[in-house]
Amino acid sequence: MSTPSAPTTDTWEELRTTALLGTDRRPLPPPGGTPALVASAGAVDRTDPATALLELAALETVRRRAGAPAAEAVEIPAPAGPDDRPELPEAAARRLTALVGGRGGAGAAANLGELLPQWLATARLRGYRLPADLVPPLLDAARARSELRGDVVSLAGPLGHWLAARNPDWRFVSRTVAQTATPEPTDRLWHEGLFAERVTHLTRLRRADPAAALELLRSTWAAERAEDRLLFLDSLQDGLSPVDEPFLEAALTDRSKNVRATAAELLSTLPESALATRMAERARAAVRLDSGRLIVSPPTGCDTAMQRDGIPPKSPTGRGERAWWFGEIIAAAPLGLWTADTGLTPEQLLLLPVRDDEPAGSNEEANGGAGWGDDLREGWARAAVRQNDVGWARALLGPAPRPGRPDRTAGAPAKLLSVLPPAERAAWTASYIEVHGLGEAFQSLGACATPWTPPLSTAVVAALDRAARSGAYPWSHSGVLGMTERALAPDTAPAVEALAAGSTPDSAWAETFTRLAGTLRFRAAMLTELS
Amino acid sequence: MEERWSTEHVLSLAPDQASAKAAGKLSAPAPWSGTGCGQGALWGLCKGSGSTPYRTVVELATPAYKCSCPSRKFPCKHALGLLLLWSGGPEAVADGAEPPGWAADWLKGRRQSEGRRTAKAEGVTADPAAAKRRAERRSARVAAGALELRLRLADRVRHGLADQASVAGGWDEVAARMVDAQAPGLAARVRELDTMPQDDQLTEYALLHLLAGAYGRIGELPEPLAATVRARVGFTTETAELLAGPTVRDRWLVLGSRTVAPDGADGGLTTRRIWLRGAKTGRPALLLAFGRPGQAPDLALPTGRLLEAELAFHPGARPLRAVLGTRYGAPEPGAGEAPAGLTPEEAVAGYGAALADDPWLESWPTVLTGVVPVLGPDGWRLTDGRHSLPVRRGSVPEAALWRLAAVSAGHPVTLFGEYGHAGFAPVTAWSPDGRPTGVAQ
Structure with a gap:
């Protein structure tokens, strides 16, 4: 028997209808169903129809x-497929439970949440498998914080x-390039996938086999939408080589302006490319060395050849046209040409005075009368970042600042710093902080590899100490403090504890230092558990 | 030596999420000094922002907590942090130590007051004649209330449930009358009627009618069923009275627990349910523990552990709810494997059999073996390849069901929960390697 009720009349429905209308208006249904049920229903006293209906309904409900x-x-x-990785050590699993905020999956306290990326990156490098029940809360965390996705998807x-x-909330997983993932053996995703999945597929393939990725992109290039072409092109940045040049050169005549500009930018990072050579010619025409001075004659127009090479005729920020074209040319020209042509080092070139080729006054409108020196330096800085040129970046940053000596780097040097090797980056930033304190150091610190080197950590702790004693409020340094909790070398904990002990009891700084020391200990324990 | 608890278990003791997070930060060795454990207790000094460190003691068996911090949360973040640190292993907190004086004093005081309480419970001397009079008075009032309820229910059915206008005051007023009649069990069920979907109303009318009618002739019912009816109408039995009666000694396996905090900020009690199963008797048992606002319930038992203890069951046709009597030692680690269970088909039959004893039973504790959670168009189902059961809607949060899905990963698991006419409410899942994971919340 597949249904408990009799085939002809549904006893329960009958009872319900009568109850809805009232036994005053509708008679009680006759007993129905199985013989046993008919017998029990028959035993119900029907003197009062309402009471009888409730009795019958009780009988039917329980039945x-x-x-x-x-x-x-x-x-x-x-x-799910098998996972051969060793299981996470128990202590580390406990730590992760605390980091993701225990059960319920609600977000963890701010500073614990800040440690999650570090935990994830370390666990991934060690090649552990997560306990299954922690995977869903981590996927939720990665859904909210895209910077966690690579590590979470790998783990x-x-x-x-x-x-x-199975869960649409976690659709990002198939669109995320896992840190260790290898591309799928087929290109099915490329032909059938959603846009983000296709980007992911291309990016993975590019990492594994750059030439194959280029071939795959070329095979469907003509049929792609303009905004898709732009992002696909972006993924060629990984593993860019002269092999890509013909394709990129062809993309310079693309229908979409943004695609053309991206292709030009990629080509300019290949010093041997035809575009780089053309840019070098333009740069030579714009800057020449004459008796120990650099003479600047910025372009007077933006011809079609320049536009084809990715120089927009109008500055997007409304800068003077000539300064804009000039900056674009310098940033796209191979840096090697300056040292090769002049026989001078970047440091020597940067010391040369810069003069305008034309009589004074004619370019003041263009760049506010500051001369071309700043434009040239800025162009070189952009080129150094784009071409990842350590020599130029070092020269442009100048020696690390020393007390009492003005430094030559104006503004945020974070991008140039990121070109330097990690140790040099940290040393430079440490000196900078010793001279300037933490006020302007946020971006430079952000460019340094974590955990910070011992000298950099020491410099930061000393700067915090100075800030505390100068009467500044801790919250005016909250940005740097947040970063410090994540990045300060764990060995610095005793020094921070000493600061906490030396602060006025119950003051905001005492609390800040105590918390910082606690976080450092927490981090140290966390990393030990994962080793 | 006391077996160390899991992180999950420690966090389940937290009165709220904020405490759990704060405790996580105190779970590193840094702020702690003078930690140790031994003689069923755990202690340590926690450095805060002040100059004097906080003194924290945990008595592990109950558990009970003491901390010199000013926090009104209970247990405070220091006690939880210390437990987390301790759960990390012997390298974090050394075993077999002597408690320092301040900790020993508190532990001693606690044990003494415990002893006094027991003595008081035993030495209770009421006036039996007066108690009998009070009980008779109450029985009469409840009987009158039950009769009134039957008349009200019949009246509604006579006029038709669809005819809302015919009742003035609605069921709230009737609920208040049931409170006056000292039948809180009836009052609680009546209060639900106004907000109940119309499809379910007749069911609840009928079950209330059955319950009120059963109380009306309680003298004719067999004693176990009469006890069930009394409990459902709202009579309670004192713990001391239960413990004075027969008890069942067994090694009780902790099948799982669920803690429900009150909705909103009106400050109700936090309720924790802990389900057990006797290793020798196979009997299921349910312990209830309550916590005032801002405090965790005072009883917590780690899932998967075995506790040798005496339980006293509330009387009834289907005894389940019990109170914890004498314990023999701390909870020990279990077998490290999933408990034996039923197929979905057997679980359905089991609930049916239980209903025959207690027709008001909403669900019955059930261990399912070899089921795979599958998300289908109508929600989650548990299937063994031959039959399937629905997961009761709204019984656990969506996030918990995904954790259940992750533990299973498409493979059969053992699952403990409550099965009833509305479906299965999961509480604990055992992965193939025999490790329990709480999936109740």
């Missing part, structure tokens, strides 16, 4: 509840993909 058969099976989907492994296929 339906007790007699319901188990439903049929549902199809069981294929299980979640096959289980993460299996879960994401």
Whole structure:
């Protein structure tokens, strides 16, 4: 018997209808169902129809509840693929539970949440498998914080993909380039996938086999939409080589302006490319060395050849036209030409006076009368970042600042710093902080690799100490303090504890230092557990 | 030596999320000094922002907490942080130590007052004649209330449930009458009627009618069923009275627990349910513990552990709810494997059998073996390939079901929960390697 009720009349429905209308208006239904039920229903006293209806309904309710058969099976989907990685050590699993805020998945306290990226990156490098029940809360965390996605998707492994296929909230998993992922053997995703999945596929393939990725992109290039072409082109940045040049050169005549500009920027980072050579010619025409001075004659127009090479005729920020064209040319020209042509080092070139080729006054409108020196330096700085040129970046940053000596780098040097090797970056920033304190150091500190080197950590702790004693409020340094909790070398904990002990008890700084020391200890313990 | 608890268990003791987070920060060795554990207790000094460190003691068996911090949360973040530190292993907190004086004093005082309380409970001397009179008076009032309720229910059915206008005051007023009649169990069920979807109303009318009618002739019912009816109408039994009666000694396996905080800020009690199963008797048992606002319930038992203890069951046709009597030692680690269970088909039959004893039963504690959670168009189902059960809607948050799905990863798991006419409410899942994971919240 598949249904508990009789085929002709549904006893329960009859009772319900009568109850809705009232026994004053509708008679009690006759006993129905199985013989046993008819017998029990027949035993009900029907003197008062309302009471009788309640009795019959009670009988039917309990019968339906007790007699319901188990439903049929549902199809069981294929299980998640195996994961051979060793399981996370127990202490580390406990730590992760605390970091993701325990059960319920609600976000963790700010400074614990800040440590999560570090935990994830370390666990991924060690090649651990996560406990299964922690995968969903981490996928939720990565959904909210995209910077966690790469590590979370790697750590979640096959289980993460299996879960994401079932929960639309975690769709990002298939669009995320896992840190260790290898491309799928087929290009099915490329031909059938959503846009983000296609970008992911291309990026993965590019990392594994640059030439194959280029071929794949070329195969469908003509049919792609302009905004898609732009992002696909971006993914060629990984593993860019002269092999890509013909394709990029062709993209310079693309229908979309943004695609043309991106192609030009990519070509300018290949010093041997035809575009770089053309830019070098333009740069030579704009700057020449004459008796120990650099003479600048910025372009007077933006011809079609320049436009084809990615120089927009109008500055997007409304800068003077000639200064704009000049800056674009210098930034796109290979830096090697300056040292090769003049026989001077970047440091020597940067010391040369810069003069205008034309009589004074004619370019003041263009750049506010500051002369071309700043434009040239800025162009070189952009080129150094784009071409990842350590020599030029070092020269442009100048020696690390020393007390009592003005430094030559104006503004935020973070981008140039990121070109330097990590140790040099940290040393430079440490000196900068010793001279200037933490007020302007946020971006430079952000460019330094974590955890910070011992000298840099010491410099930051000393600067915090000076800030505390100068009477500044801790919250005016909250940005740097947040970063410090994540990045300060754990060995610095005793020094920070000493600061906490030396501060006025119960003051804001005492609390700040105590908390910082606590976080450092927490981080140290966290990293030890993962080793 | 006391077995160290899992992080999950420690965090389940936290009165709220904020305390759990704060405790996480105190779970590193840095702020702690003078930590140790031994003689069923755990202690340590925690450095705060002030000059004097806080003194924190935890008595592990109950557990009970003491801390010199001014926090009104209970247990405070220091006690939780210390427990987390301790759960990390013997390298974090050394075993077998002597408690320092300040900790020993508190522990001693606690044990003494415990002893006094027991003595008081035993030495209770009421006036039996007066108590009998009071009980008779109450029975009469409840009987009158039950009769009134039956008349009200019949009246509504006579006029038709669709005819809302015919009742003035609605069921709230009737609920208040049931409170006056000292039948809080009836009052609580009546209060639900106004907000109940119309499809379910007749069911609840009928079950209330059945309950009120059963109380009306309680003298004719067999004693176990009469006890069930009394409990459902709202009579309670004192813990001391239960413990004075027969108890069941067994090694009780902790199947799982669920803690429900009151909705909103009106400051109700936090309720924790802990389900057990006797290793020898196979009997299921349910312990309830309550916590005042800002405090965790005072009883917590780690899932998967075995506790040798005596339980006293509330009387009834289907005894389940119990109170904890004498314990013999701390909870020990279990077998490290999933408990034996039923197929979905057997679980359905089991609930049916339970209903025959207690027709008001909403669900029955059930261990399912070899089921895979599958998300279908109508929600989650648990299937063994032959039959399937729905997961009761709204019984656990969506996030918990995804954790259940992750533990299973498409493979069969053992699952403990409550099965009833509305479906299965999961509480604990055992992965194939025998490790329990709480999926109740």
